[in-house]
Amino acid sequence: MTAFGVSRSPRNIVFGKGQRGALGLSAKALGSRALICTDERLGGEPWFRAMVDDLTANGVGVQVYDRTIAELPLSCLDECTAAARPFGPDLVIGIGGGSCMDLAKVAALMLTHGGDIRSYYGEFKVPGPVLPLICVPTTSGTGSEVTPVAVLGDPERAMKVGVASPRLISHTAICDPELTYSCPPGLTAISGADALTHAIEAFTAMQRPATPQLPHQHVFIGKNLFSDRYALYAIELIARSLPRAVANGDDEAAREDLMLGALSAGLAFGTAGTAAAHAIQYPVGAMTHTPHGTGVALLMPYVMDFNRGACRDEFAAIAVAMGAKHSGQSADALAADAIDRVRRLFKEIGLPATLAELSVPADRLDWIAENAMSSQRLIKNNPVSLDVAGLRRIIDAAYHGSPMQDAA
Numbered sequence: 001m002t003a004f005g006v007s008r009s010p011r012n013i014v015f016g017k018g019q020r021g022a023l024g025l026s027a028k029a030l031g032s033r034a035l036i037c038t039d040e041r042l043g044g045e046p047w048f049r050a051m052v053d054d055l056t057a058n059g060v061g062v063q064v065y066d067r068t069i070a071e072l073p074l075s076c077l078d079e080c081t082a083a084a085r086p087f088g089p090d091l092v093i094g095i096g097g098g099s100c101m102d103l104a105k106v107a108a109l110m111l112t113h114g115g116d117i118r119s120y121y122g123e124f125k126v127p128g129p130v131l132p133l134i135c136v137p138t139t140s141g142t143g144s145e146v147t148p149v150a151v152l153g154d155p156e157r158a159m160k161v162g163v164a165s166p167r168l169i170s171h172t173a174i175c176d177p178e179l180t181y182s183c184p185p186g187l188t189a190i191s192g193a194d195a196l197t198h199a200i201e202a203f204t205a206m207q208r209p210a211t212p213q214l215p216h217q218h219v220f221i222g223k224n225l226f227s228d229r230y231a232l233y234a235i236e237l238i239a240r241s242l243p244r245a246v247a248n249g250d251d252e253a254a255r256e257d258l259m260l261g262a263l264s265a266g267l268a269f270g271t272a273g274t275a276a277a278h279a280i281q282y283p284v285g286a287m288t289h290t291p292h293g294t295g296v297a298l299l300m301p302y303v304m305d306f307n308r309g310a311c312r313d314e315f316a317a318i319a320v321a322m323g324a325k326h327s328g329q330s331a332d333a334l335a336a337d338a339i340d341r342v343r344r345l346f347k348e349i350g351l352p353a354t355l356a357e358l359s360v361p362a363d364r365l366d367w368i369a370e371n372a373m374s375s376q377r378l379i380k381n382n383p384v385s386l387d388v389a390g391l392r393r394i395i396d397a398a399y400h401g402s403p404m405q406d407a408a
Helices: 019-028 046-057 074-084 098-113 185-203 225-247 252-272 276-288 292-310 312-321 331-348 362-372 388-400
Strands: 012-015 033-037 061-065 091-096 133-137 149-153 160-164 172-175
Touching (some): 012 019, 012 252, 019 046, 019 172, 033 074, 033 098, 046 061, 074 149, 098 149, 098 160, 133 252, 172 252, 185 225, 185 252, 185 276, 185 331, 225 252, 225 312, 276 292, 276 388, 292 312, 292 388, 312 331
Parallel strands (some): 012 172, 033 091
Antiparallel strands (some): 149 160
């Protein structure tokens, strides 16, 4: 790779146990009236009330919207912004998982610019700065606290849709591993697997010619110098911590590594982007109503198999990051080992291995392939060129649980 890198990230990233205590002063520097987007469960937690008290003690008025719904339907956004407008917030805080933080992003957008949220779907559609954002994750998965995208569920569309713009990146991300201690094993597994797929797809994304125009032509520019460093670090951290965090949620070292890994994966894919596993998951998720992290993790080994010929060196590096011994093994052997390690890790934490296990009907595989093609920001990022036939090969393998020959 030539020495070319782009990094898009928050102005401030605060990481560490107890750092949720930085929220009050962080918010005070940005405004005096904060809208908080969270969900009903988190809104009742004692630590959440302590964070609200911290805000008020620092002179920041607070309105809490605690009815965020997973997968973020548009009705949630409409209800949140309608309730917030009379309050007149001058900053927005997202506390929770990806849906809570994504709601904070699009609420900041709509409270600033108004209009129809559908006019902002796609890349670079946000016309100007939005209200300042602070994001506080309570799961180790989506990386939304540092990324330029928010994903919503639009009932008029078969799949989830995204608003992608560097203007949606939070001003401040506060990442406190203590907030993940109560995350149950199943959610820990799903969200951590999501983070690992972010890192793998960022590290193996298409590498585009390094023109001066590139960062202005694509929100997700593909593989680059900075995203590679973040991605490999994320893979190392998640591979060693995810099974431990699932098995024992009180393992503080594992929780810390997992949150740092998810954050690093967010910094990687927030610039490089993701690819085929995410594109295929959108129609699979819409059809089966299964969690996003489950779908991308299930698909990841099959997508890696398909891309192996174009990514042997990257897969070899992934294998080493996951614990393989480099000496004495060829790049081909290490690449195969990487795919096997990813597959075994997901099996160890209890995730399904085939689309059939998600009750995907055998007669809908063509529909999945055709609809996956509509996610062009993901399709164009895959290291091997994709068409419907190529997607169908991946989907067939994932349905039957069968290996395939790589495409390159």
